[in-house]
Amino acid sequence: MPARPDTAALSGVRWSVATAAFQIEGARDADGRGRSIWDDFVETPGAVRDGSTAEPGPDSYRRHADDVALVRALGVDRYRFSVSWVRVQPDGRGPANAAGLAYYDRLVDDLLAAGVTPLPTLYHWDLPSTLEAEGGWLDRATAEAFGDYAELVASALGDRVKHWYTINEPVSTSLQGYAIGELAPGRTLLFDSLPTAHHQLLAHGRATAILRAHGAETVGIVNNHTLVQPATDAEADLVAAHVYDVVHNRIFADPVLLGAYPHLEVLGIPPMPVQDGDLEAIGAAIDVYGLNYYNPTTVAAAPDESPVPFEIVPTPGASHTGFGELWPIVPEALTELLVQFDAHYGAALPPIVIAENGASFPEPDHADAPIDDTDRIDYLAGHIAAIGRARESGVRVEEYTVWSLLDNFEWADGFTQRFGLVHVDHDTGERTPKASFDWYRSLIEEARA
Numbered sequence: 001m002p003a004r005p006d007t008a009a010l011s012g013v014r015w016s017v018a019t020a021a022f023q024i025e026g027a028r029d030a031d032g033r034g035r036s037i038w039d040d041f042v043e044t045p046g047a048v049r050d051g052s053t054a055e056p057g058p059d060s061y062r063r064h065a066d067d068v069a070l071v072r073a074l075g076v077d078r079y080r081f082s083v084s085w086v087r088v089q090p091d092g093r094g095p096a097n098a099a100g101l102a103y104y105d106r107l108v109d110d111l112l113a114a115g116v117t118p119l120p121t122l123y124h125w126d127l128p129s130t131l132e133a134e135g136g137w138l139d140r141a142t143a144e145a146f147g148d149y150a151e152l153v154a155s156a157l158g159d160r161v162k163h164w165y166t167i168n169e170p171v172s173t174s175l176q177g178y179a180i181g182e183l184a185p186g187r188t189l190l191f192d193s194l195p196t197a198h199h200q201l202l203a204h205g206r207a208t209a210i211l212r213a214h215g216a217e218t219v220g221i222v223n224n225h226t227l228v229q230p231a232t233d234a235e236a237d238l239v240a241a242h243v244y245d246v247v248h249n250r251i252f253a254d255p256v257l258l259g260a261y262p263h264l265e266v267l268g269i270p271p272m273p274v275q276d277g278d279l280e281a282i283g284a285a286i287d288v289y290g291l292n293y294y295n296p297t298t299v300a301a302a303p304d305e306s307p308v309p310f311e312i313v314p315t316p317g318a319s320h321t322g323f324g325e326l327w328p329i330v331p332e333a334l335t336e337l338l339v340q341f342d343a344h345y346g347a348a349l350p351p352i353v354i355a356e357n358g359a360s361f362p363e364p365d366h367a368d369a370p371i372d373d374t375d376r377i378d379y380l381a382g383h384i385a386a387i388g389r390a391r392e393s394g395v396r397v398e399e400y401t402v403w404s405l406l407d408n409f410e411w412a413d414g415f416t417q418r419f420g421l422v423h424v425d426h427d428t429g430e431r432t433p434k435a436s437f438d439w440y441r442s443l444i445e446e447a448r449a
Contacts, residue, residue: 004381004443004446005381005382005384005385005388005443006385006388007388007443007446007447008388009388009389009391009392010384010387010388010391010400010447011447012398013387013391013397013398013399013400013447014077014078014398014399014400015075015076015077015078015399015400015401015440015444015447016076016077016078016079016080016119016399016400016401016402017071017074017076017079017080017401017402017404017405017421017440018079018080018081018355018356018401018402018403018404018405019060019067019079019080019081019082019404019405019406019408020081020082020121020124020125020168020408021081021082021083021084021087021124021126022036022038022054022082022084022124022125022126022409023054023057023404023408023409023410023411024057024058024060024067024406024408024409025054025057025058025059025060025061025084025087026054026055026056026057026058026059026060026061026062027056027059027061027062028053028054028055030061030062031087031097031099031100031102031103032090032097032099032100033084033086033087033090033097033100034086034087034089034090034091034092034097034128034129034130035086035090035128035129035130036084036085036086036126036127036128036129036184037125037126037127037128037129037132037136037177037184037185038054038125038126038184038411039129040129040132040184040185041183041184041185041186041412042054044186047186047412048412048413048414049412049413049414049416050413050414050415050416051414052409052414052415053409054409056426056429057408057409057415057424057426058406058407058408058424058426058429058431059429060406061103063429064103064106064107064110065110066431067405067406067431068107068110068111068114068116069114070405070406070422070431070433070437071111071114071116071405072114072115072116073433073441074405074421074437074440074441074444075441075444075445076116076444077116077117077399078116078117078118078119078163078399078401079111079116079117079118079119079405080119080120080121080165080355080401081107081118081119081120081121082120082121082122082123082124082126082168083104083120083121083122083153084100084126085122085123085126085127085128085149086126086128086129087100087101087103087104088100088101088104088149088152088153089128089148089149089152090128091128091130092127092128092130092131092145092149093130093131093145093148095152096152096156101152101153101156104120104153104156104157105156105157108120108157108160108161109160112160117163118160118161118163119163119164119165120153120157120161120164120165121164121165121166121167121168121222122146122149122150122153122164122165122166122167122207123146123166123167123168123203124168125168125169125172125173125177125183125184125411127142127184127185131145132185136178136185136196137173137174137178137195137196137199137200138178138193138195138196138199139199140199140202140273140275142199142203143199143200143202143203143206144206146203146206146207147203147206147207147210150166150206150207150210150211151210154210154211154213154214154216155214158211158214158215158216159215161216162215162216162217162218163216163217163218164211164216164218164219164220165219165220165221165222165290165355166203166204166207166208166211166219166220166221166222167200167201167203167204167207167221167222168222168292168355169222169223169224169292170196170197170200170201170204170221170223170252171197171223171224171248171249171251171252172224173196173200174193174194174196174197174200175193175247175248177193177196178193178196179191179193179194182412183411183412190307190308191269191270191308192270194251194269194270194272195272195273197251197252197272198255198272198273198274198278199273201221201252201255201256201282202278202281202282204221204256204282205278205281205282205283205284206281207219208284208286209281209284217287218287218288219286219287219288220286220287220288220289220290220350220353221256221286221289221290222290222291222292222355222356223249223252223253223256223289223290223291223292224248224292224293224294224356225248225249225253225291225292225293225337225341226248226249226293226294226295226296226297226337227296227297227330227333227334227336227337227340228241228244228245228248228249228296228297228299229241229296229297229298229299229315229333230298230299230300231298231299231300231313232300234301236300236301237299237300237301239301239309240299240300240301240302240309240310240311241299241310242267243267243269243309243310244297244299244310244312246262246264246267246269247269248297250262251264253289253341253345255279255282255283256282256283256286256289257283257289257345257348257349258283258345258348259279259280259282259283260279260283261274268309285350286350287350287351288350288351288352288353288398288399289349289350289351289352289353290352290353290355291338291341291352291353291354291355292354292355292356292357292403293334293337293354293356293357293383294321294327294356294357294358294359295315295321295326295327295328295329295330295333296315296328296330296333296337297312297315298312298313298314298315298316298328299311299312299313300313312326314326314328315328315330318330321359321360321361321379322359322360322361322362322417322418323360323413323417327359329359329379329382331379331382331383331385331386332386333386334357334383334386334387334390335386335387335389335390335393338352338386338387338390338395338397339390339393339395341395342390342393342394342395342396349396350396351396351397351398352395352396352397352398353397353398353399353400353401354387354397354399354400354401355399355401356401356403357380357383357400357401357402357403358376358379358380358402358403358404358419359375359376359379359380359419360410360417360418360419361373361375361376361418362418363407363418363423365415365425365426365427366425366427367423367425367432369432370423370432370433370434370435370437370438371423371432371434371435372434372435373434373435373436374435376421376434376436377435377436377439380402380436380439380440384400384443387400402421402440403419404419404420404421405420405421405422406420406421406422406424406431407419407420407422407423407424407426408420408424420434421433421434421436421437421440422434422437
């Protein structure tokens with residue numbers, strides 16, 4: 001029998017499922033869409049593991065009605081999707097592209113007609129290439145441009161959309177995109193990348209004010225967080241784990257929740273380029289805190305020749321997802337992370353939304369029948385149970401979101417990793433719900449009973 005968490009501790013939780021524009025939409029050249037840093041990245045030789053692009057992928061730009069039908073059948077309360085900046089503003093500045101906005105207008109209307117609350121994310125990594133050429137998130141002007149973009153989207157959708165996320169995982173953009181080059185835009189600036197964190201958070205603050213002005217009922221940011229564990233009790237490993245915790249977690253949470261950055265200079269990290277009024281904008285009250293969680297991170301002191309003072313190492317004794325041993329499966333680490341978060345931020349922490357949680361496992365490219373993805377079911381069951389334990393400890397977790405509705409273009413890993421509750425044949429676009437789809441639907445029904 002598939003695993004089943006105790007639903008008693010999950011009473012009142014909202015249930016969601018998520019996607020992101022670049023990963024599912026395809027139709028790169030349709031209706032005046034501009035070019036993003038991910039269009040540039042996938043054309044860089046060797047940047048994507050299997051040499052693929054996002055075309056056509058699930059082709060949701062043309063097949064969004066299929067996906068709305070799936071969301072409705074799944075029975076979730078909300079559908080988290082992202083708006084593509086370059087569909088709305090092809091060059092990152094100027095007036096809205098009416099055809100691009102019309103797609104999101106249709107999607108919102110169809111979701112509402114299906115009885116599903118639309119939950120857009122304004123930014124899920126697809127920065128316009130024109131802005132990157134001018135400095136991208138290293139440039140403060142990008143945060144200003146983001147405010148103009150947020151105004152266009154809120155003006156078009158704010159009459160019907162009342163729940164919003166601003167920025168998705170600024171840590172991934174900063175550390176993987178600008179620090180070590182694993183993601184777009186593929187820069188390798190190490191600690192010199194960190195101004196991108198400040199400018200993304202500033203963009204969040206500006207967008208929050210704009211969304212509220214257009215009638216938003218809830219606004220939040222979505223950060224990726226991990227429970228950081230030292231590899232040993234040796235002093236060097238403890239210090240390395242502390243530095244990594246600051247860089248991965250606290251730089252992105254503290255300014256939003258506490259209105260200040262942690263003390264970076266004592267760790268040898270350059271100060272942030274803060275100007276008057278920035279921290280007030282970044283720290284303005286939000287209604288929910290979006291927390292993406294996939295795995296804990298075990299950290300050791302780096303070798304002497306390393307340019308950074310920490311090294312991520314395998315977590316002892318843990319199984320792992322299809323991404324390999326640095327993606328360990330440790331559900332109890334989510335409980336510990338949530339309890340620590342609640343203790344550290346206290347009254348400053350609004351209700352938490354788990355805005356992404358899921359796992360990739362090896363699966364065939366083509367499916368003639370539903371895939372029996374027991375490993376995924378076990379992963380989801382373990383982490384949903386972990387949320388229940390955190391709620392029993394007093395942590396306010398109000399929503400849980402599976403990543404992802406569909407198998408999609410998994411960034412630098414192309415089509416080699418499959419996270420979906422629904423299998424997608426990337427040659428034909430055919431969608432086939434997996435066993436996990438039915439399991440999640442059943443769980444939602446039971447939790448509501």
